[in-house]
Amino acid sequence: MRRKTMRDVSVATGLSTYTVSRALSGADGVSAESRAHVLKVAREIGYIPNRAAQELRRANRDSIAVITASTSNSYYLDLMEGIHHELRSTGRAVIVGDIAIDGAYSAELEDQLVRRLIESRTAGVIATLTLTPENLKLLDQWDVPVVFVDSDPPEDARHYPSVTTDNYAASLTVGHHIASHGYGNWLLLMYPGKWSTRFERERGIREAAAKHSADLTVVECENNDLAAQKALTLHLEGAARLPDVLIAGNNPLLLGALRYCRAKEIGIPDNMAVVSFDDFAWAPLMDPPLTVLDEDSKSIGSRAAATLTAIIEQQIESEKRNQSTKPDYKPEYRQQMPARLVVRRSCGCASAT
Amino acid sequence: MRRKTMRDVSVATGLSTYTVSRALSGADGVSAESRAHVLKVAREIGYIPNRAAQELRRANRDSIAVITASTSNSYYLDLMEGIHHELRSTGRAVIVGDIAIDGAYSAELEDQLVRRLIESRTAGVIATLTLTPENLKLLDQWDVPVVFVDSDPPEDARHYPSVTTDNYAASLTVGHHIASHGYGNWLLLMYPGKWSTRFERERGIREAAAKHSADLTVVECENNDLAAQKALTLHLEGAARLPDVLIAGNNPLLLGALRYCRAKEIGIPDNMAVVSFDDFAWAPLMDPPLTVLDEDSKSIGSRAAATLTAIIEQQIESEKRNQSTKPDYKPEYRQQMPARLVVRRSCGCASAT
DNA sequence: TTGATAATGCTAAACGTTTAGGGTGTCAAG
DNA sequence: CTTGACACCCTAAACGTTTAGCATTATCAA
Numbered sequence: 001m002r003r004k005t006m007r008d009v010s011v012a013t014g015l016s017t018y019t020v021s022r023a024l025s026g027a028d029g030v031s032a033e034s035r036a037h038v039l040k041v042a043r044e045i046g047y048i049p050n051r052a053a054q055e056l057r058r059a060n061r062d063s064i065a066v067i068t069a070s071t072s073n074s075y076y077l078d079l080m081e082g083i084h085h086e087l088r089s090t091g092r093a094v095i096v097g098d099i100a101i102d103g104a105y106s107a108e109l110e111d112q113l114v115r116r117l118i119e120s121r122t123a124g125v126i127a128t129l130t131l132t133p134e135n136l137k138l139l140d141q142w143d144v145p146v147v148f149v150d151s152d153p154p155e156d157a158r159h160y161p162s163v164t165t166d167n168y169a170a171s172l173t174v175g176h177h178i179a180s181h182g183y184g185n186w187l188l189l190m191y192p193g194k195w196s197t198r199f200e201r202e203r204g205i206r207e208a209a210a211k212h213s214a215d216l217t218v219v220e221c222e223n224n225d226l227a228a229q230k231a232l233t234l235h236l237e238g239a240a241r242l243p244d245v246l247i248a249g250n251n252p253l254l255l256g257a258l259r260y261c262r263a264k265e266i267g268i269p270d271n272m273a274v275v276s277f278d279d280f281a282w283a284p285l286m287d288p289p290l291t292v293l294d295e296d297s298k299s300i301g302s303r304a305a306a307t308l309t310a311i312i313e314q315q316i317e318s319e320k321r322n323q324s325t326k327p328d329y330k331p332e333y334r335q336q337m338p339a340r341l342v343v344r345r346s347c348g349c350a351s352a353t
Numbered sequence: 354m355r356r357k358t359m360r361d362v363s364v365a366t367g368l369s370t371y372t373v374s375r376a377l378s379g380a381d382g383v384s385a386e387s388r389a390h391v392l393k394v395a396r397e398i399g400y401i402p403n404r405a406a407q408e409l410r411r412a413n414r415d416s417i418a419v420i421t422a423s424t425s426n427s428y429y430l431d432l433m434e435g436i437h438h439e440l441r442s443t444g445r446a447v448i449v450g451d452i453a454i455d456g457a458y459s460a461e462l463e464d465q466l467v468r469r470l471i472e473s474r475t476a477g478v479i480a481t482l483t484l485t486p487e488n489l490k491l492l493d494q495w496d497v498p499v500v501f502v503d504s505d506p507p508e509d510a511r512h513y514p515s516v517t518t519d520n521y522a523a524s525l526t527v528g529h530h531i532a533s534h535g536y537g538n539w540l541l542l543m544y545p546g547k548w549s550t551r552f553e554r555e556r557g558i559r560e561a562a563a564k565h566s567a568d569l570t571v572v573e574c575e576n577n578d579l580a581a582q583k584a585l586t587l588h589l590e591g592a593a594r595l596p597d598v599l600i601a602g603n604n605p606l607l608l609g610a611l612r613y614c615r616a617k618e619i620g621i622p623d624n625m626a627v628v629s630f631d632d633f634a635w636a637p638l639m640d641p642p643l644t645v646l647d648e649d650s651k652s653i654g655s656r657a658a659a660t661l662t663a664i665i666e667q668q669i670e671s672e673k674r675n676q677s678t679k680p681d682y683k684p685e686y687r688q689q690m691p692a693r694l695v696v697r698r699s700c701g702c703a704s705a706t
Numbered sequence: 707t708t709g710a711t712a713a714t715g716c717t718a719a720a721c722g723t724t725t726a727g728g729g730t731g732t733c734a735a736g
Numbered sequence: 737c738t739t740g741a742c743a744c745c746c747t748a749a750a751c752g753t754t755t756a757g758c759a760t761t762a763t764c765a766a
Contacts, residue, residue: 003495005722016746021724031744046494051472053722055405056751071433072634077425084451093469095448098437116446119404141399142356225634258638281578285611287640358752369716374754384714406752409721708766716759721752729746736739 004047012041024049061123061144063093064308067113068128069100069194070223074251074280075297076128079149082301083126090309092123103224103252105194110135118142124308130154130196145311145327149304150297152196161311161333163304165295167200170339174247174275174293175208177341181348183244183273186216189232189257190249191223198249201277205247217243221253228256229263242266245347248276258286269348279342291347295339307333357400365394377402414476414497416446417661420466421481422453422547423576427604427633428650429481432502435654436479443662445476456577456605458547463488471495477661483507483549498664498680502657503650505549514664514686516657518648520553523692527600527628527646528561530694534701536597536626539569542585542610543602544576551602554630558600570596574606581609582616595619598700601629611639622701632695644700648692660686 010017015034022030023038030038054060066083068076080096087094097117099109114135117125124145131139131146133154139146146153146160153160178186188205190198202218209216221231228248236242248254254276261268268274268288279294311327319325343349363370368387375383376391383391407413419436421429433449440447450470452462467488470478477498484492484499486507492499499506499513506513531539541558543551555571562569574584581601589595601607607629614621621627621641632647664680672678696702 007722017723018725018747019745022745025724029744034744046491048468048471048495050409050474050722051469052405052408052474053751054724056403056409056753057722057724059751072430080424080451081455085455088454098433101441102434115401116404118401121403121405138399142401255634255638262638281608282635282639285608285615285639286635287638287642289640360752370753371717371755372715375715378754382714387714403752406721407754409723410752410754412721710765711763713762714760717757718755719757720755724750726749727747730744732742732744734739734741736737 004045006047006049008045009038009042009047012045013038055121059121061121061312062091063095063120063122064124064126064305064312065117065122066094066096066126066128067110067131068096068098069105070103070128070250070252071098071100072103072224072252073278075150075278075295078297079128079301082298082303083305085298086302086305087309092309095122103226104222105129105192107132114138118144124312126304126308127151129194133157136160143315143325143327145308145315145329147304147308147311147333149300150195150197150295159329159331161307161329161335163300163307163335163337164197165300165339166336167197167339168204170277170293170295170341171201171204172208173339173341174277175205175212177291177343177347178245178247178273178275179208179212179214181245181273183348184214185244186214186247187235187243187245188216188218188247188249189228189253190218190220191253192220195223201249221256223250223252225252225256225259228253229260230256232257232260236260242272245269245273245275248274251276251278251280254278254290268346273348274346283342284344286346288346289344291344291349292342293339294342296337300337303335303337307335357398359400359402361398362391362395362400365398366391408474412474414474414665415444416448416473416475417477417479417658417665418466418470418475419447419449419479419481420463420484421449421451422458423456423481423603423605424451424453425456425577425605426631428503428631428648431650432481432654435651435656436658438651439655439658440662445662448475456579457575458482458545460485467491471497477665479657479661480504482547486510489513496668496678496680498661498668498682500657500661500664500686502653503548503550503648512682512684514660514682514688516653516660516688516690517550518653518692519689520550520692521557523630523646523648523694524554524557525561526692526694527630528558528565530644530696530700531598531600531626531628532561532565532567534598534626536701537567538597539567539600540588540596540598541569541571541600541602542581542606543571543573544606545573548576554602574609576603576605578605578609578612581606582613583609585610585613589613595625598626598628601627604629604631604633607631607643621699626701627699636695637697639699641699642697644697644702645695646692647695649690653690656688656690660688 006017006020009020019030020038023035097113099113127148129151148162150164152162186209219231219235221227246257248257266272275291277293279292283290283292315327359370359373362373372383373391376388450466452459452466480501482504501515503517505515539562572584572588574580599610601610619625628644630646632645636643636645668680
């Protein structure tokens with residue numbers, strides 16, 4: 001069966017493609033009778049429009065993309081839920097682009113993806129990591145608005161919208177709590193600076209350590225569980241003694257850390273306490289239940305989506321008025337959300353939540 | 354800055370769009386000199402092709418879609434990893450379509466998605482659940498090949514390719530292991546039949562129960578943790594005593610079940626043993642470590658992707674030869690993979706893996 | 707010198723929509 | 737009988753690529 005085109009519907013109804021198009025799209029200038037006829041016939045002969053042709057003709061950008069490199073991070077699912085929830089009503093499609101290969105960020109994939117997004121004239125981008133300045137510039141050249149979530153734009157582009165946790169304050173909270181247990185020897189396990197949350201988190205911890213005059217060591221590794229386990233093995237191999245507390249920078253690193261402890265039979269929190277960023281569903285069911293800093297990823301996602309659609313809508317408006325189609329980034333689009341420490345038992349506390 | 358088109362490159366180089374097109378796409382019929390010139394100029398003026406126009410003209414279908422409704426299920430990530438891994442080299446893009454709203458399957462979203470996939474002339478579909486017969490027929494009408502993973506096609510369309518675990522054999526294994534602990538009272542917590550693995554899994558458990566003359570109760574609920582917890586509460590509320598063992602049909606249901614146990618202070622495995630389908634990263638770190646049936650989701654994903662691309666390639670071939678463009682579903686495309694029981698402690702065994 | 711062959715590049719026609727600009731018919735008011 | 741307003745619909749020209757069908761030039765053997 002040959003693919004049906006609008007022309008087929010046109011012939012079958014005896015109406016022009018103009019009328020068919022308007023009838024199907026719900027635009028007016030078509031009698032109710034004609035419209036009904038068109039819809040009926042279209043259904044009967046199994047016509048489905050060709051999106052490529054539509055997009056070409058109306059130069060329309062109707063889907064938005066999420067760029068991520070850590071789908072295994074627990075916060076990702078909540079984030080996506082927030083984004084979908086917010087976008088469901090707008091009719092925009094969400095496409096997710098994962099630019100990690102085997103859990104490690106790939107610059108090459110980032111370039112490819114950004115190019116592809118421009119090729120398909122994506123309406124806007126939500127980035128979960130700090131894009132390269134080149135790619136950001138490219139997107140800017142093509143007037144594609146970008147909103148950063150849970151990460152910042154690059155150094156020289158601070159005016160971009162972003163929805164982040166107040167990671168500095170959050171880390172301070174974590175640090176103070178740790179200190180309250182009397183731990184003097186801290187180990188912070190951290191992912192690369194590609195995810196800019198890293199810097200604020202480290203700053204908070206560092207400051208708290210200084211304030212409570214604790215020793216702090218920072219170990220960096222790739223953003224996945226295997227790398228974390230390996231880095232920890234390497235670092236603690238020759239060490240005279242374990243740190244009092246291990247702070248895992250995020251969810252995948254926590255997994256690696258816990259695996260390490262299990263392998264070396266390190267008791268938590270007796271031999272070494274553990275706290276981590278990012279709460280997740282299984283955390284309360286672990287052995288022991290994990291003390292964790294919880295950020296509200298779902299809200300972050302929906303806020304980011306809302307911000308992005310606002311920008312896009314405005315872009316469409318000003319295009320209609322023949323004004324600039326550059327996205328208008330208002331200062332108030334830069335938002336910070338609070339986080340909350342969920343105390344369970346891995347930090348050394350005896351109480352449940 | 355106006356958007357650049359191929360015409361701009363053509364003017365800037367003094368070559369026709371024909372030559373520009375061929376140069377950029379790497380086709381021959383262009384001198385090395387011209388090609389270099391075109392590439393240089395294209396880069397300079399910041400030209401990026403318009404994908405809608407390309408797709409319209411070459412009627413090409415170059416991306417494949419994954420239809421899923423349970424992204425929170427742990428096997429999903431592994432599955433996607435396998436799919437990406439296999440597809441990376443082919444240059445095909447993967448788009449994932451989530452047809453769940455707040456964790457529950459939505460028929461409406463399925464219809465929307467399938468329509469949209471046809472609109473954008475998607476090359477092929479990997480379905481992680483049993484599609485409705487209507488949608489399958491629609492995809493078939495448009496010659497879009499479909500491969501089912503970890504689920505079967507609908508009743509009347511058994512000739513479709515599928516890559517599944519041998520769930521019947523796997524469930525028998527689970528059942529026998531449970532029985533070896535002497536449990537006589539089993540509770541099976543199950544998701545809806547929309548995911549067809551349900552039937553084989555239930556059949557295996559049922560048969561094992563019969564063979565070992567154990568009492569089996571099956572409780573069904575929506576495919577998410579909250580629903581599982583609620584269903585369990587409801588079912589066990591008035592019960593005289595707990596079952597000896599709880600079998601969770603999959604990962605989200607397991608989460609709900611464990612939450613329930615935690616809330617009611619039911620000790621595992623002493624008060625009630627727990628086993629589950631689908632292994633996941635945190636399972637060995639839980640309290641207690643979970644006995645689980647592990648299917649090799651990554652391999653399933655890559656096999657499915659390989660099968661789908663094979664079908665698509667062949668479709669392209671026979672289209673060139675002006676033969677039918679109907680996908681050719683060979684019987685050997687129906688594949689079953691073995692699964693493996695990972696014994697930890699929640700089943701009542703004392704030993705670690 | 708000639709004809710054959712290969713290499714390179716051009717023109718113009720698609721691909722399947724949307725939509726500007728116009729045409730027709732009806733009806734009420736002047 | 738005009739005129740204008742309105743509702744409905746049509747024709748034809750876009751949108752930005754790819755590609756069939758030629759045209760030109762260079763190269764080379766006879």
